[in-house]
Amino acid sequence: MCLEFGGALDVRAVLEFVDSGRDLVIAADGSASDLIRDIATECGVDFDEDSEAVVIDHTSYAVLDGEGDHSLIASDEFIQSDVILGSKKIEAPVLFKGIGHTLNAANSLVLKVLSASPSAYSTNPETELSSPPSLTGAAISLVSVVQARNNARILISGSLDLFSNRFFRWGVQKAGSLEKDSWKILVSDYRHAKSGNEQFVTELSKWVFHEKGHLKAVNVRHHKVGEVTEPAMYRIKDDLEYSVEIYEWTGNSWEPYVSNDVQVQFYMMSPYVLKNLSTDQKGMYSTSFKVPDVYGVFQFKVEYHRLGYTSLSLSKQIPVRPFRHNEYDRFITTAFPYYGASFSTMAGFFIFTFVYLYSK
Structure with a gap:
């Protein structure tokens, strides 16, 4: 197997490429080199160790012209995310022919986008099974994605044919949609004139290359209630206002991001205040609260992590002082x-x- 791509391109160079915030697509099959497998492993994905193994499914395979290749998977086990796969439902199954992989349980950043059915397994079709396959059922991922902590995105597929024009154009019928009787095969009028591959790959590539699901935050501000300028410090029990503008890239322009689950923390070692930000539906998120009766160096923190969206991590540091000697109430x-x-x-x-x- 090939151990190098050539020149200075190796595992370290590819990982540095991702660490710099750039996006990556890894498409492989059973002939994948050790180098590609090593890169996938670094991304939290482990391909089947048997280079001759393919994913086989005796119930969810594609039927073409009345015959079926059980290694030609017709999968409709999609991730439930409109951000990643688009708001328009993929009606036709996706054709897949290749090698399966599993996700590293210790890596919380990798997600299955297209999964195998519970009846699938991975093995070499040319050899007789002497023991149960190591990869079986829904644990097999056909296509996965990773969003790194720096918001770089990675697509990992175990099939090269998934992206082919041939699979884009083929009509598809899933084996489970056929019924047999004693004299003919009745098609349940659910043969798709075109597979879901083109829609699936198009929507997924938009997500991978940040054409959707990309958020940005601007104009982070805070000030005392009734004022407009940002102070150098706050006093305990001051009333303050915090605001931030959040926008989403739609592929053509930045549009207001609308959600009701954005939160701000007023943080020193642990959150002293945790509040939901209200939105005006135009991208502005804001709230107000009273500074806690504790002085020290605090931070305004927004940590926003939602499936399919780039992460937002905002922080602003501000000291909080106690009352001066002449600011206390004379009589309590x-x-x-x-x-x-x-x-x-x-x-x-x-x-x-x-x-x-x-x-x-």
């Missing part, structure tokens, strides 16, 4: 009993002194 209502005790003690001492000095 809850302390009136203590004030009364002090004055009654002074009055009692004055009366005792007067009686002691002037009585016989």
